[in-house]
Amino acid sequence: MRDKFLAAYDNTADDIFEYCFERVAHREIAKYLTRNIFMRTWDLISSAGSHADADSISIEKTLYRTADDHIDGFISNERSYQNYTENLWSLTLSQ
Numbered sequence: 001m002r003d004k005f006l007a008a009y010d011n012t013a014d015d016i017f018e019y020c021f022e023r024v025a026h027r028e029i030a031k032y033l034t035r036n037i038f039m040r041t042w043d044l045i046s047s048a049g050s051h052a053d054a055d056s057i058s059i060e061k062t063l064y065r066t067a068d069d070h071i072d073g074f075i076s077n078e079r080s081y082q083n084y085t086e087n088l089w090s091l092t093l094s095q
Helices: 004-026 027-048 059-076 077-094
Strands: none
Touching: 004 027, 004 059, 027 077
16 A cells, blocks of 8 residues: 555645645645645555555545545635744744
8 A cells, every 4th residue: 555655646746736736826835735635645545454445445536535625624714824824924034
């Protein structure tokens, strides 16, 4: 399962980032979302690893489903968006 996930990462990381960037129009937030999407997807497929049908999981489909859910949740939670951009702005000013 690990090798399939790494291959899916190599094949889709740029596309997932672009998908996030199109939705949020902010490069750093898109990077943040992309990282979280891959982490959540890994958690999902690794927990399914103990089930008999784990090999039939389409990692790419799971990535995009996770991306939709995660981006929608992030956008709908205006507070998390504001907190993230304020923290990002603070970090930028302190450097």
